[in-house]
Amino acid sequence: MDIGREIDRLKKERAAVILAHNYTAPEIQDIADFVGDSLELSRKAAACRAPVIVFCGVKFMAETAKILSPEAVVLHPNPNSGCPMADMADSAAVAAYRKAHPDTVIVAYVNTTAATKTHVDICCTSGNAEKVIASIPKEKRILFLPDANLGRNLAKKLNRPMELWPGFCPTHNRILPEWIAAARAAHPGATVLVHPECLPATVALADRALSTGGMLKFVRESAETEFVIGTETGILYRMKKENPEKKFYPLEPEPICPNMKKITLEDVLFALQDLSPRIELDPETIALARIPIDRMLEVRP
Ligand code: SF4
CATH class of the missing domain: 3.40.50.10800 (NadA-like)
Structure with missing residues (x-):
C-alpha cells in the first residue's frame, strides 16, 4: 500500500x-x-x-x-x-498565582496546556509576543510564562520588566553560545538566526532572534545566500525546499525536539x-481557554 x-x-x-x-x-x-x-x-x-x-x-x-x-x-x-515546556506551567500552580496576584497581567506563551490557559489573561507566540506585550498598559505588572528565556529576551528588547515563570524549552535551552561561535568559524559569511527560546547569551551572539515563521520570511526576502539556523532542525527541510538557491546550515550538534x-x-x-x-x-475549558487566545488573535498582526 x-x-x-x-x-x-x-x-x-x-x-x-x-x-x-x-x-x-x-x-x-x-x-x-x-x-x-x-x-x-x-x-x-x-x-x-x-x-x-x-x-x-x-x-x-x-x-x-x-x-x-x-x-x-x-x-x-x-x-x-x-511539550515538556508546556507541562512546566502546571494549571494548579498558575491558578494559585492568579488568586494571589489578581492585578498582575498573566501573559502565557501559547505553549501551555488548555487547563493552564483558563487562568491567564492573554496568550502570545514567539511571532507576536512583542506586539502582545506592547498592547498591555505600561503601569501593569506582567507575569510571563512558561518560557523564562523568551521572557528575558523580550524584557530586554522591549525594556519592559516582567516576572518570569521558571520554564524552558529543553531543545532550545541547550543551544550554547559556543555553538554559535563554532558555526561562525565554519561558515564565516553566513547570517546567524536563532529562536528567542534560546538563552539570552546565545541570542546575543546571533544576527537575529526570530520565530520560525519570522525566520522563513527573513530567509525568503533576504539578499543573503547563506544562513546558520539556530532552532529545531525540522525547519531546514522547508527552508531548503522554498529557497533551493540558498544554503542553510544547522547548528552542531543539531537541536532536535524528540516530541x-x-x-x-x-x-x-x-x-x-x-x-x-x-x-x-470540556465546554467550560474551551470557553475559558478561548478568551486569552482570542485576545491574542485580536492584537494587530
Ligand atoms: S521545541 Fe519541543 S520542547 Fe521546545 S517548545 Fe517546541 S515542542 Fe516544546
Whole structure:
C-alpha cells in the first residue's frame, strides 16, 4: 500500500485538513495541507471550517485547534507527542498565582496546556509576543510564562520588566553560545538566526532572534545566500525546499525536539482510519481557554 496515497484518499473521504508544525518530520510536512508556526497554525485552525482536523504537532497545539474549532473532530495522531515546556506551567500552580496576584497581567506563551490557559489573561507566540506585550498598559505588572528565556529576551528588547515563570524549552535551552561561535568559524559569511527560546547569551551572539515563521520570511526576502539556523532542525527541510538557491546550515550538534518527531505517517493513517485519538476538552475549558487566545488573535498582526 502506498501510505501517502491512502492518507490522501482518506483525507478526501473525511473532508479532513492536515496541519503540521515547521518542526515535524519532512514526510509529515509533505502530506500536510498547511505547514506553519504556532501563530500561523492557530490562525489556520480558527479559519478552518473542516469537520476533521489532523494536527501534526505537540499536544498543546492540537488543543489550541480544538479550542478554536470546537465543532471539529481534532485528531492528534500520537498522544505521546507533548511539550515538556508546556507541562512546566502546571494549571494548579498558575491558578494559585492568579488568586494571589489578581492585578498582575498573566501573559502565557501559547505553549501551555488548555487547563493552564483558563487562568491567564492573554496568550502570545514567539511571532507576536512583542506586539502582545506592547498592547498591555505600561503601569501593569506582567507575569510571563512558561518560557523564562523568551521572557528575558523580550524584557530586554522591549525594556519592559516582567516576572518570569521558571520554564524552558529543553531543545532550545541547550543551544550554547559556543555553538554559535563554532558555526561562525565554519561558515564565516553566513547570517546567524536563532529562536528567542534560546538563552539570552546565545541570542546575543546571533544576527537575529526570530520565530520560525519570522525566520522563513527573513530567509525568503533576504539578499543573503547563506544562513546558520539556530532552532529545531525540522525547519531546514522547508527552508531548503522554498529557497533551493540558498544554503542553510544547522547548528552542531543539531537541536532536535524528540516530541515533534514522534508523529509518523502510520500514525496519521491510523488516525484518519479510526478518527482517533481525538482531543477532548470540556465546554467550560474551551470557553475559558478561548478568551486569552482570542485576545491574542485580536492584537494587530
Ligand atoms: S521545541 Fe521546545 S517548545 Fe517546541 S515542542 Fe519541543 S520542547 Fe516544546
